[in-house]
Amino acid sequence: MSRLLLLLAVLLGSFAGRAQSPDKPKTCPYDSAHFDLFHPVPRNQLRELRPDRPGVTESPFTVDAGHFQVEVDGFRLINRREDDQREREWHAAYAMPKLGLSRRTDLQLEVPVFATQKQRQADEPNWEQHRGFGDVAVRLKHNFIGDDEKQPFALAAVGWVRLPTGGQAGAGGAEYGLIVPADVNLGHHWDLEGQVETKLNYDRETSKHYLGVVPSVALEHDFNDLFSFMVEGVARWDEQRAGWRNSVNVAPIFNLTDNFQFDFGAHLALNRETDREFFVGFTYRR
Template identity: 55%
Template sequence: MGLLTLPGFAWAQDAPKASPYDSAHFSWRKPVPRNRLREMQPDRPGVTESPFTVDAGHMHVEIDALRLSNSGTGKAEQQRDWSVAYTLLKLGLGRRTDVQLELPVYAVAKRRPTGTREWQDRHTGFGDVGVRLKHNFLGEAQDGSFALAAIGFVRLPTGGTTGTGGTEYGLIVPVDFELSSKANLEIQMMAAGLYNREAGRYLSLTPSIALEYDFFEKLGLITEAVAQWDTAGRRWEPSVNIAPLLKLAPNVQLDAGTHLALSRLADRQYFAGITLRR
């Protein structure tokens, strides 16, 4: 679905002209000129997000075109989730801040007890909407070796039976270290108050670390280690993400990858997506 929008967002694909980034006097009503745009830095495809915001007055459309998630084989209940066109809309408000809207366009959620063959519970429809605000504290110009930001979010129970059933909220703190012109190391901590229909409310902690390496101008790779702990299960669930990046143009990026479980409790995922900048 997201690929159909590609022609409408892929204009102005010439490489940005070399000029210093200075958007202090720009806003969402007065966009940064295209010859001053920084390199596009999406929050997808991994768990670890970028500390860089969208340039003032511009938009990102980051789409999980398709994602399949299977729960760990060691859990008492097996869960399989499909999401289609899970969309993150981002608008640059100023030099350091952007606002984001999560739109889970279509989701399929299935459940069954471990050891059985037939899915006993199946729900489809629109998912839970989220609102996020990102603010960069250090390194917004992308011309240094260190950057730091914070992302606050709230997710509303708009998805009915396909959603969690309760309001969720949290804080994400991503950090970026530029190792070289081709490599970046990103570290993140996420703390969230989540909701489960059986367990009720619980606290989740998710540290992650990712290495992004650009082999060529248009081809890169993200490798990522993730661990999740929560007060409901009180155990760590480690996993690894691997995702190649295809940077078709300064305003278009494709990605695909897998979320590999390192324990019988961690989820396994497969995904493909696209990021567009306007």
């Protein structure tokens, strides 16, 4: 794991012990006994928009009961190298619609509308290419602590299963995962987030699953009501590759309205084996 990720993890522990109250007094917007999927929260009582994007580190906050939210990668380019193999992948309109089921729980789908994968050997000029609809994932998020935004600490869990709907453009088999995200409000418009994801990926060539682990830590600052900036450290490990693959991710975030957020950014590789990514996307809540 990179030194940067370790440093950010230490910061998470030290800041958690002295986390301050939010800058502006906040009250719980609703009582879970009153609102659910069929009795939506009034729009004038919605909590702050807290999407899972743009970083790898997700938010422990759920979508308000009875409301719909969609998070979209308008475009994402991924460059990858493994030994003597080169891969290039890009997604268009990679959407994650979400539905608030209750105060603490929401249901999510990952819908890769269009994906293209290209790969070749390093000494060959021609690419093998697959394109089309990708693998759909079903996700369920539940918040355990801090859903009312009154506490300086929030914790949740996200369970997911990815279905092999993408044919040659997908993994080729079902995949499974569990994500545990946390958020510490540091005060003065600073938030520190961390998570650990464990997953079972599928290898098409061997027709077997293999374990992967992805810890990450992100620091976000709201400069004003319109503009925020995120910096994130991510480490990846799995059974198929030796060592950790590390990156630093950066993303400016523009909060254009209370219900619409625009972002773009990059994953900057810290070692040769790490994917390099560039993306642009948005979040909309209704």
